[in-house]
Amino acid sequence: MPLIERHPILDFKHDGKVEFTFDGKAMEGFEGEPIAAALHSNGVKIYRETPEMKRPRGFFCAIGKCSSCFMVVDGVPNVRTCVTPLRRGMAVLTQRGRGSVSIAEGEARR
């Protein structure tokens, strides 16, 4: 899939390739590009499920304004993946409902 090189609003670079995981599956993306862009080019289009109606959500505004792309990233829920840069080794999870805040992640970040 061709990637856009220049974004009209966001500044990001395609640095070196890095590995990350999506729901536990290993994936590759470019360091520094939005997490959502990396997911998109890996064919992942559903980022979260709404709390009440359980509806799928993905990219919408793509500039950090609408909450559509919230995911759990390294244990933190509600991360706006469309504007958050990808880093090596990130654990990205589909967010179900309001987003879990796990005790284990808390322990790890103590």
Place this chain on the structure above:
Amino acid sequence: MSWKKTADAVVVGGGMMGMATAYYLKKIGLKDVALVEKNTPASGSTGRCAASFRAQWGGALNITLGKACIDRFEHLAEHLGVDMDIQLYQNGYLLVAYTERQFEQFKKNVELQNSMGVTSKLLNHSEALEICPGIEVSDAVGFSYYKRDGHADPMITNFAYCEAARGIGVRIEKFTGVVGFKVDCDSVRGVVTDRGPIDTDTVVNAAGPWAGRVGALAGLNIPVKGERHELMVTEPVDWGVCPTMLMSFEPDYYMFQRPHGSILAGCGPSRYRREAGPFDDYQMGASWNFMEHMAGHVNKLIPRARGVRIVRQWSGMYDITPDLQPVIGESDELKGFWVNVSGARGFMFGPVAGEMVAEKIVNGHTSLPIDEFHWRRYAEGRFLVEPSVA
């Protein structure tokens, strides 16, 4: 709209304390009750508060009243006959002691509470963690807990009293500020508002943090002043991050998750306020100092909440009295002029204090003891001592 110039009683202030007083005055027997509110119901402290209630107090009187408040909150909509959900949530206050001295006090409190039918208990660390999994309290000495303590939605609860009061015929005058009183020798004869006067022989000053100012309009010295406190709330996350009211008196903090998922946290101003010079408590605002200080506490106590975004912070006023206890009763200097001020617990106390003041006005006696709260105690050099406040 027509303006009625007389009433059997006029309540000043449409927060929890005033709205409940007006409701019970009418309910218990007065014909013509008016409530005047300079802004809108719940626009004062009530709509800005943490809306928590507890029976875990240290003094017998407060335990009795706290328990009565919980009894009422548990069936409030039914009691008021309104079809509203006050979003009651009960999973206790988990009070944290950080010193042996505090814990000794908790032991005394729990013993007294138990003797009065409040089945609170002392907890050790593993029991505390069962109630609030994942919290970091290894530096604590011990805990006390009472399952029936809890919280609700402050605005809906205030509005529930408003609906109920309106429903039984209380006149509620919004955007009506009291600017003076009519006084005849030693008796009150009416209120003067910015929309016109109302003649009455009974006034209840339930203006919360403004009660001192409202009292001054009648030439009285009511020892109540506002103290600005701040509160912050996070975006909602999955349930269970802080499923109890986690609270300590020293250091002073409280935090809890509402059923909707937001985490609320607050503390007293002495912990973060660093402004030099005069500070106007009546000026609402939100300080960076508070947010920084409070976020530090939340991150320490609930490590897994780190990274959860704060979406809002705001402030409100505690209605502060010299001993942080209620100021309630009829003025000794001005007959017919009553005061109903909670001493910074007006959300939980409103339903019971309102009923007691109404009973006292209408019947001359009350079913629960409130006489000790008269502010003449200060002139007599008596302060009520309550160990369980920050």
